[in-house]
Amino acid sequence: MTSTTSIIQSILSGVIEGTDYALYCLGLAFVFGIMRIINLAHGELLVLGGYIAYWLLVKWGVNPVLAIPIAAGAAGGMALLSYRVFLQRIRTGSELNTLILTFGLGIFLANLFLQLWTADIRTIGVDWMEQPLMLFGIYISLGEITAITISLVVVLGLHFFLTRSKMGMAIRVTAIDRDSAALAGINVERADLVAFSIGGVLAGVGGPLLGMLAHISPGAGVAITVKAFVLTVLAGVGSIPGLIVAGIILGVGEAMTVTFTNASYRELFGFVLFLLILLVRPQGLFGRRL
Amino acid sequence: MTIRTVITLSVAFAVCLCLATAWAGPPIRLGAQAPQTGSLAKHGLEQIKGIRLAAEEFQKKYNTPVDLRVYDDESDGQKAVAAVEKLAGVDKVQGIVGGYGSHLVGPASEAAERYDTPYMITGAVDTKLSAKKYKNFFRLNFMPGYAAAQSGAMKDILGAKKVGILYNSVSATAEIAEYVKAQLTSAGIQVPVFEKFEKGTTNFKPILLKLKDAGCDVLLVEGYFPDYVGTIKDAKILKLPVKAYVGAWGIGTPEFTRELGPMSEYVYGTSVWEMGTAPKESKEEEAAFVADYKAKFNEEPSYIAMLGYLSGKFMLEAIHKGGGESGAYDPEKTRSVLRALDTMSPIGRVAFDEKGDPKYFVAVLFQTQKRNQVVIYPKDRSTGAVVYPAVPWGGK
Numbered sequence: 001m002t003s004t005t006s007i008i009q010s011i012l013s014g015v016i017e018g019t020d021y022a023l024y025c026l027g028l029a030f031v032f033g034i035m036r037i038i039n040l041a042h043g044e045l046l047v048l049g050g051y052i053a054y055w056l057l058v059k060w061g062v063n064p065v066l067a068i069p070i071a072a073g074a075a076g077g078m079a080l081l082s083y084r085v086f087l088q089r090i091r092t093g094s095e096l097n098t099l100i101l102t103f104g105l106g107i108f109l110a111n112l113f114l115q116l117w118t119a120d121i122r123t124i125g126v127d128w129m130e131q132p133l134m135l136f137g138i139y140i141s142l143g144e145i146t147a148i149t150i151s152l153v154v155v156l157g158l159h160f161f162l163t164r165s166k167m168g169m170a171i172r173v174t175a176i177d178r179d180s181a182a183l184a185g186i187n188v189e190r191a192d193l194v195a196f197s198i199g200g201v202l203a204g205v206g207g208p209l210l211g212m213l214a215h216i217s218p219g220a221g222v223a224i225t226v227k228a229f230v231l232t233v234l235a236g237v238g239s240i241p242g243l244i245v246a247g248i249i250l251g252v253g254e255a256m257t258v259t260f261t262n263a264s265y266r267e268l269f270g271f272v273l274f275l276l277i278l279l280v281r282p283q284g285l286f287g288r289r290l
Numbered sequence: 291m292t293i294r295t296v297i298t299l300s301v302a303f304a305v306c307l308c309l310a311t312a313w314a315g316p317p318i319r320l321g322a323q324a325p326q327t328g329s330l331a332k333h334g335l336e337q338i339k340g341i342r343l344a345a346e347e348f349q350k351k352y353n354t355p356v357d358l359r360v361y362d363d364e365s366d367g368q369k370a371v372a373a374v375e376k377l378a379g380v381d382k383v384q385g386i387v388g389g390y391g392s393h394l395v396g397p398a399s400e401a402a403e404r405y406d407t408p409y410m411i412t413g414a415v416d417t418k419l420s421a422k423k424y425k426n427f428f429r430l431n432f433m434p435g436y437a438a439a440q441s442g443a444m445k446d447i448l449g450a451k452k453v454g455i456l457y458n459s460v461s462a463t464a465e466i467a468e469y470v471k472a473q474l475t476s477a478g479i480q481v482p483v484f485e486k487f488e489k490g491t492t493n494f495k496p497i498l499l500k501l502k503d504a505g506c507d508v509l510l511v512e513g514y515f516p517d518y519v520g521t522i523k524d525a526k527i528l529k530l531p532v533k534a535y536v537g538a539w540g541i542g543t544p545e546f547t548r549e550l551g552p553m554s555e556y557v558y559g560t561s562v563w564e565m566g567t568a569p570k571e572s573k574e575e576e577a578a579f580v581a582d583y584k585a586k587f588n589e590e591p592s593y594i595a596m597l598g599y600l601s602g603k604f605m606l607e608a609i610h611k612g613g614g615e616s617g618a619y620d621p622e623k624t625r626s627v628l629r630a631l632d633t634m635s636p637i638g639r640v641a642f643d644e645k646g647d648p649k650y651f652v653a654v655l656f657q658t659q660k661r662n663q664v665v666i667y668p669k670d671r672s673t674g675a676v677v678y679p680a681v682p683w684g685g686k
Contacts (some may be wrong), residue, residue: 202570
């Protein structure tokens with residue numbers, strides 16, 4: 001018999017998982033929404049951020065939360081480099097080109113991680129962040145509170161960047177009509193470069209949190225990319241705040257599936273929801289073009 | 291330099307070359323297939339290190355060169371088949387070792403059988419793998435030995451009343467979970483929670499809460515490294531009120547204690563071998579292996595490295611005794627040597643039954659205490675006393 005406390009605790013765990021999902025998929029959703037590029041190396045950029053934070057902690061004792069800007073910078077730098085060296089040259093061709101290229105980039109990065117950090121599974125452990133707090137019989141760790149806060153701040157920050165800043169608006173205009181944007185004096189190549197790099201930065205922000213709440217390994221990126229893609233479609237292309245809501249729906253739905261049925265149906269719930277949304281509302285829950 | 295000197299030196303060089311070749315003999319071609327990339331890479335890389343060490347030692351001992359060919363199966367079943375096909379069909383190796391994960395080894399062992407090449411695996415424990423009785427199939431460890439250690443310790447050492455079992459959906463962990471559940475139930479121990487979870491699960495709290503509601507004494511997780519990390523972290527946040535946390539394999543590796551630090555304290559795991567658990571007849575071999583491994587790779591060997599080492603050693607010696615370096619290789623001779631094998635090793639007595647399964651394999655169950663693995667079961671191999679009840683997060 002499931003107790004009421006356990007149900008509430010389970011829902012909370014779904015909310016936490018959902019906000020993590022939103023953060024993990026933000027970069028992919030952003031790049032897909034703006035540039036129509038499905039960045040299959042997104043998961044690996046996120047894992048790169050995780051490794052950076054891991055090593056800063058192990059080598060110099062840097063708190064992983066403080067390491068987030070460095071991790072984000074490294075992943076953003078990798079994204080920038082990838083765009084300048086490879087993607088920029090082949091973007092004008094078929095959309096399939098970018099898909100294949102980012103897939104290859106993902107494989108390259110996974111193998112690079114393997115060489116640099118071996119195949120060992122790493123986890124970022126900071127004792128004070130793992131300590132649970134109890135409120136009315138419900139437990140939550142400081143690390144989880146930190147992760148939720150960072151997710152919300154980053155999602156809202158991106159939303160405001162796109163709607164309030166000059167560069168954000170330039171990126172959106174470029175996404176809507178590239179030729180008109182160029183005629184209006186917007187440097188569309190620069191807008192693309194900045195957008196793809198921001199996608200990398202957003203992935204890099206998620207990496208340290210992934211290492212703290214779960215684990216990182218060279219091959220961990222693939223599952224993240226798949227989950228991020230599912231969530232992007234679920235939320236609807238172009239809806240950044242919608243990612244949080246969609247993430248929470250997915251996270252809580254999965255948790256409730258486990259609580260009331262069996263853990264083996266958890267993934268099934270996600271994919272049934274994905275298919276239902278595609279059938280009933282193909283543009284996603286909050287979908288609209290930017 | 292005169293012409294005569296040049297001719298004399300050339301002849302001397304040619305004679306030396308011929309003598310060196312005759313002295314070394316033709317190489318033994320040994321194939322190794324293991325995940326070097328992908329989700330199982332960690333284990334596969336350790337295996338290969340052990341195999342390389344075995345090849346080096348064999349070369350020194352028998353003065354016979356070993357041509358070791360290593361292929362990465364990328365933690366993928368199809369790639370595992372391709373690797374075995376290439377080793378057996380193209381490289382014409384005389385025996386194959388390695389293989390990790392029952393879902394990879396299953397199809398790969400079929401390929402080895404098709405190419406009639408002896409195949410000794412070390413990291414695939416599903417009992418169904420040997421059901422087809424392939425003549426080339428040999429393995430050093432398998433599932434019933436692990437299940438017996440877990441259920442035996444829970445009954446005889448921990449005195450558990452209610453056990454919650456969570457298991458990864460892959461075939462090996464699903465099978466061991468079923469085995470242990472049956473053994474516990476027949477011993478009068480309740481299993482009120484028996485839940486399968488998918489690979490990649492990161493939120494374990496909803497499942498762990500079921501154990502809390504059911505009042506379980508012991509949490510048993512049949513899974514892999516990421517599953518242990520996830521369950522331990524979530525159990526800590528929930529302050530899960532259990533008396534013991536038991537895992538299957540891969541939980542007591544040096545990496546595990548390094549990564550989890552204090553969170554690895556008091557957890558139980560099964561293993562083929564931990565440092566210091568070799569039977570007295572093999573203590574010397576164990577010490578030599580540990581010293582050589584540390585010297586070569588600058589790290590502590592795990593039980594997977596030990597299995598890799600032993601598989602390489604047994605296969606190379608079987609090829610050698612079967613006339614492998616004479617140029618007239620006959621796989622049946624290698625198989626015959628392996629079938630007749632009955633020897634002590636750091637993992638215990640090694641001999642194979644008619645299906646290629648290990649006749650005498652028994653895993654040990656250990657508890658991590660101050661970052662060391664203290665074997666607590668079976669009692670005759672124990673290296674220390676159990677600390678119970680105790681879990682890293684406090685528990686009951």
